Amino acid sequence: MTREWALAPASRERLPTHPEPSSLVDILERVLDKGIVVAGDIRVDLLDIELLTIRLRLLIASVDRAKEMGIDWWEHDPTLSSGARDLAAENRQLRERIGALEASRTAGPGSRAKRAEPAAKPPTRPRKPSQ
């Protein structure tokens, strides 16, 4: 981005717009995570509440759609999941694939005939990782 932006008062008169009701998510991320922090007399573990109600609930709801889009950054976020699990899944899929290939190879020349016929897909074909 090369362009520099600058703010200048608009010539037209504009009343401060009545803001739409704030979304609860926007409110929660502010009141739970922001604001002055003083150690009050009664201690409540907000971190637990925040993790439970915001991060996990919303992320779990979003996993399917985000994965459809090929975005899975949280799988690399150590606080949300383990990268090892990701690797293990990848490993398992590759093993399944090798198993399927070996099975079709030992099935003999018939497997080659199948490949010429697109309708006959091997039943052992691994599921796509996004499903």
Add this chain to the structure above:
Amino acid sequence: MTTRAGAERMHDAAAPTPAAQEAIWLYAITHSRDQAGLAGLPGVGGGQIRTLQSGPLTAVVESLDPGKFSAEGLQGRLSDPAELGVIARCHHDVVVAVAAEGPTLPFRLATVYVTDDRVHSLLSLRKDEFCHKLDWLAGRTECGIKAWADPDFLFTERGTTEPAARGPGGRPAGGEPPGPAEQSGSAYLFRRRAELAARVERQRLAARCGQEIHTALERLAAAAHLHPTQDPRSDGEEGLMVLNAAYLVESALLSEFADAAQAVGAEAGALKVDVTGPWPAYSFADGPDA
């Protein structure tokens, strides 16, 4: 979860352990003593919202039923998503009403003291700090900016030309079912590698889109704060959220800032830019020295 009184590091010398415990919910600190806007607002505990003065500072508070708002009771209420939602909105509504009267420092949700005296001693012990922050916030307001992008669009329009991120034939990798000729092991591995590269590239482009918007807007603001991006579906938006940020802007230039955010977003290839607020300065309660 503990109830602590008197052992408080900041002002333990000033306040002895109270014999009979109350529960005082803290909403915000401000200068203005005139808080007529609070009349009739429901507090988090259904009680009267009131003010406590100490020198130039006013704390907006509510006395709660100590039975219902013990440490355990409060933790339980806040752990229930429905109750948390109600309490968060009540707290927010009061803070908004206070902020309408002048610069305001909101307290984090569930800041509770056991007596008015403890609140007075907090105000007097940290008077200089709170006044410094309130001066810095004067005439400014928090503006929330969220931006969404379509990673596929960015990938097609602005993506790399690296062959690794493209499938056979130069088309973006991923998504397409393999043809019969691509079912050999090496073709499968090649395709998986291309899919992974394309995925990384989409992430990079989405992150860059958000970064471009933030970089431009940060220059227009007195301060900026990045929030974690939210779930793509939490508010029914299309696309992937690439930016969730708060900017402290001059109140008089708020609508110009909103216009600039739209323009910057369009230039960065964002699908949509959402402007929220004006907010009380939640994200800037740490002050100018944060």
